Amino acid sequence: MGWKSVHRWLGLTxxxxxxxxxxxxxxxxIDPVQQAWQxxxxxxxxxxxxxxxxxxxxxxxxEEIRRLPSGAIAAFGFAGEQAQALYVDPADGRLLGxxxxxxxxxxxxxxxxxxxxxxxxxxxxxxxxxxxxLLSVSGLVLLLRRMGGWRQLAGRVxxxxxxxxxxxxxxxxxxxxxxxxxxxxxxxxxxxGLVALESEAEPEVASTAADGAAPLSPERIPLLQDLRVGDxxxxxxxxxxxxxxxxxxxxxxxQGWMDRxxxxxxxWQDATAARRIDDWxxxxxxxxxxxxxxxxxxxxxxxxxxxxxxxxLIWWQERQSAVRIADDSAPQQADVLIFVASEGGSTWGxxxxxxxxxxxxxxxxxxxxxxxxxxxxxxxxxxxLAATYGEGQPPTHARHALQRIAAQAAGxxxxxxxGFGDRQYPAFCAFAQAMEQALxxxxxxxxxxxxxxxxxxxxxxxRWGDALAQALGEPLAIDxxxxxxxxxxxxxxxRRDYPxxxxxxTAILRFSWPRLPWHERLRGRGxxxxxxxxxxxxxxxxxAVPRYYSLASGSANGFLEICVRxxxxxxxxxxxxxxxPGDTAQAFIRSNPGFALQxxxxxxxxxxxxxxxxxxxxxxxxxxxxxxxxxxxxxxxPARDYYFEPEIQRWLGEQRLASVRTAFxxxxxxxxxQDALRRDRxxxxxxxxxxxxxxxxxxxxxxxxVARVLDDILGTLGLSVRDLKARxxxxxxxx
Numbered sequence: 001m002g003w004k005s006v007h008r009w010l011g012l013t014x015x016x017x018x019x020x021x022x023x024x025x026x027x028x029x030i031d032p033v034q035q036a037w038q039x040x041x042x043x044x045x046x047x048x049x050x051x052x053x054x055x056x057x058x059x060x061x062x063e064e065i066r067r068l069p070s071g072a073i074a075a076f077g078f079a080g081e082q083a084q085a086l087y088v089d090p091a092d093g094r095l096l097g098x099x100x101x102x103x104x105x106x107x108x109x110x111x112x113x114x115x116x117x118x119x120x121x122x123x124x125x126x127x128x129x130x131x132x133x134l135l136s137v138s139g140l141v142l143l144l145r146r147m148g149g150w151r152q153l154a155g156r157v158x159x160x161x162x163x164x165x166x167x168x169x170x171x172x173x174x175x176x177x178x179x180x181x182x183x184x185x186x187x188x189x190x191x192x193g194l195v196a197l198e199s200e201a202e203p204e205v206a207s208t209a210a211d212g213a214a215p216l217s218p219e220r221i222p223l224l225q226d227l228r229v230g231d232x233x234x235x236x237x238x239x240x241x242x243x244x245x246x247x248x249x250x251x252x253x254x255q256g257w258m259d260r261x262x263x264x265x266x267x268w269q270d271a272t273a274a275r276r277i278d279d280w281x282x283x284x285x286x287x288x289x290x291x292x293x294x295x296x297x298x299x300x301x302x303x304x305x306x307x308x309x310x311x312x313l314i315w316w317q318e319r320q321s322a323v324r325i326a327d328d329s330a331p332q333q334a335d336v337l338i339f340v341a342s343e344g345g346s347t348w349g350x351x352x353x354x355x356x357x358x359x360x361x362x363x364x365x366x367x368x369x370x371x372x373x374x375x376x377x378x379x380x381x382x383x384x385l386a387a388t389y390g391e392g393q394p395p396t397h398a399r400h401a402l403q404r405i406a407a408q409a410a411g412x413x414x415x416x417x418x419g420f421g422d423r424q425y426p427a428f429c430a431f432a433q434a435m436e437q438a439l440x441x442x443x444x445x446x447x448x449x450x451x452x453x454x455x456x457x458x459x460x461x462x463r464w465g466d467a468l469a470q471a472l473g474e475p476l477a478i479d480x481x482x483x484x485x486x487x488x489x490x491x492x493x494x495r496r497d498y499p500x501x502x503x504x505x506t507a508i509l510r511f512s513w514p515r516l517p518w519h520e521r522l523r524g525r526g527x528x529x530x531x532x533x534x535x536x537x538x539x540x541x542x543x544a545v546p547r548y549y550s551l552a553s554g555s556a557n558g559f560l561e562i563c564v565r566x567x568x569x570x571x572x573x574x575x576x577x578x579x580x581p582g583d584t585a586q587a588f589i590r591s592n593p594g595f596a597l598q599x600x601x602x603x604x605x606x607x608x609x610x611x612x613x614x615x616x617x618x619x620x621x622x623x624x625x626x627x628x629x630x631x632x633x634x635x636x637x638p639a640r641d642y643y644f645e646p647e648i649q650r651w652l653g654e655q656r657l658a659s660v661r662t663a664f665x666x667x668x669x670x671x672x673x674q675d676a677l678r679r680d681r682x683x684x685x686x687x688x689x690x691x692x693x694x695x696x697x698x699x700x701x702x703x704x705x706v707a708r709v710l711d712d713i714l715g716t717l718g719l720s721v722r723d724l725k726a727r728x729x730x731x732x733x734x735x
Contacts, residue, residue: 007138011312012311015308021132022300023305024301026297027104028112029298032070032286036070036071036291038070038072039070039087039096042071042090042229044071045228049225051232052224052237053219054088058088059093062077063236064235066233067229069288072087073089073229126185129188130185140170140175143170143171152599154599155596157171159528166310166314169303169306173300177304180284180301186281190274203257213261213262216262220263223263224249224258232250234249235249238260246259247260251271252279254270254271327355331376332378333378335379335380337367338384340385341386341397341401342385342387343389346456350385350456351367351385354385357476357479360477364378370384370398373408375413379413381414382416383416384416386417386419386432388419405442417435418450418453419453420453421453422454423455448467458480462478484539486525489586490512492509492584505566505577507563507577509563511587527588527589531596532553532621533550533595533618534554534591534596535550540574540576547571548590550592552644562576562614563614564611565611597693598728601729602691602692603690603692604694605630605693607698608697610698610699617643626655629657630687631648633661633663634698635662673702677713684710688717694731695730696732
């Protein structure tokens with residue numbers, strides 16, 4: 001079971017109990033704040049002897065003095081037959097008013113500590129604390145995976161409102177919740193008797209009075225003179241009616257007993273390691289000695305309600321969108337096996353389409369996770385659909401798949417691998433490639449060579465399906481329709497048209513979108529938050545396949561802007577370029593985190609050609625921090641396709657853009673964007689040596705030419721484009 005499954009099922013099964021403990025803990029966190037405001041704290045360096053002398057003077061019948069976790073001093077004793085519990089000013093011994101240990105109802109404490117069930121409830125609360133610790137640890141692992149590691153932990157959070165709230169809350173309070181859970185377990189260990197806090201019984205001691213000796217005042221007792229109030233827990237004064245009674249003091253370091261007549265220390269017991277750990281756990285769990293920490297604990301307790309609500313909503317949304325395989329045969333009866341490795345679930349959509357096509361062709365098909373890889377006597381074909389996750393890792397559920405396959409003897413059944421990934425990552429389809437190499441090295445045959453699908457391209461998948469049908473020698477109609485998220489109607493606000501070349505017009509289109517209430521967005525409705533470089537999927541009328549466009553704006557700009565060029569026979573571009581202000585288009589957002597600019601780089605090289613300048617323009621538009629951005633832009637004719645020219649000139653004046661170099665291929669003396677880079681090689685070498693990050697957007701041939709030029713420049717620095725990609729300094733968005 002992977003971390004995601006652990007996190008999900010613990011949250012669903014024990015989330016309500018964790019919410020009860022979190023909310024009751026938030027209520028209990030009020031106590032330390034109240035105590036900190038009720039009475040002045042004693043100076044930590046004040047001798048205990050001086051404090052005792054002052055309290056005795058103000059309250060003659062005092063029997064016990066406590067230093068509360070807040071630092072305030074409370075004294076307990078009798079005035080005649082009347083019991084007293086009073087706050088005391090440690091500066092002069094004045095009585096300040098009645099001491100009230102807690103204004104919180106007792107049942108709240110019992111609910112938090114024992115679920116109102118006595119000893120059985122204490123075990124239940126301990127179990128809930130363990131579950132919360134596991135939830136925190138698994139949540140941290142998933143958070144790091146989602147954000148791309150520790151370095152990206154503070155980056156922009158993407159997804160639905162519920163997902164963003166879940167991640168943002170986790171980023172803020174996850175460490176506090178984990179610490180609170182661990183300290184609760186420590187306290188439960190002592191409460192349930194699993195750990196003994198004291199190693200020995202109290203010693204048998206008594207004060208011995210010499211003839212005519214009178215009890216000493218506190219200031220004449222050496223141990224009390226040496227001890228400081230900052231270490232004090234409790235001081236018990238000798239009973240006036242018992243001549244053999246002693247002074248006893250409890251501190252952070254241990255407990256001591258003193259003769260009331262001679263002042264001699266009769267016994268001392270050091271605090272055990274278990275006691276010290278329990279003391280620290282109590283402080284960290286309750287915030288008793290630091291009210292700001294108690295406030296943090298209270299807020300983290302309240303956050304459990306947010307975690308629970310958003311977690312259930314995320315689970316429900318995923319459940320609603322989960323792929324369900326129909327006509328799934330048992331493995332022993334299936335002549336075709338499909339094994340899937342998918343982290344987010346999208347690869348299962350392709351498996352579903354392949355499964356359905358093979359069933360319609362008359363095959364018995366069984367589809368399952370790659371971790372279950374195994375053939376049967378009935379197997380005639382095996383297909384592995386493997387997505388690559390993170391920095392080349394397999395999806396969590398399939399992390400042991402290679403070892404499982406290696407442990408089995410190779411068979412004669414063809415095993416065909418289809419990879420899924422994103423070319424802008426250095427480890428594009430690395431897991432699928434590792435799977436392919438392992439299978440061939442082991443001796444498994446293949447029906448088709450490895451094919452890698454970029455960004456879940458339905459067109460690539462359709463071409464692979466045609467090749468598969470030809471290899472099988474039978475018709476195979478793979479009807480893959482991507483499971484699209486709910487779309488939102490974008491309203492065209494304005495358009496700026498460019499004549500372009502060869503009759504292929506281009507336009508910069510600016511849209512607005514409806515602002516839905518927060519509760520609608522929490523349920524995943526409306527347009528997701530976006531940033532420059534993300535993608536907007538446009539679904540043209542009559543089409544089930546979206547067309548993706550890079551965004552030249554972010555949500556914070558208040559509009560959505562794209563640059564659209566007419567493609568011959570292009571259904572979506574024709575639809576968009578036919579819109580007039582006031583018309584609408586159906587759209588959804590797809591994040592593009594590998595291309596986004598994270599953090600505050602020293603400088604940025606933005607390289608684009610044609611409509612590929614759109615996301616680069618978005619980066620510049622959002623450059624409020626005035627990072628040094630240098631734009632290299634290539635097009636054909638400045639009079640026909642210099643997109644965003646007015647904005648670029650304005651951004652130069654606003655210092656959002658440090659410099660711009662252009663190259664136009666259809667004018668005398670012109671060239672391509674890679675030529676502009678070559679001319680600036682010395683300047684680029686200095687920028688790259690200084691840590692500049694690079695973003696490239698445009699056609700694949702353009703990007704390959706750019707990479708060759710930059711490889712030549714980087715070679716003098718002992719680097720390459722591949723090195724920069726591995727370090728997160730180089731990313732491409734290609735079409």
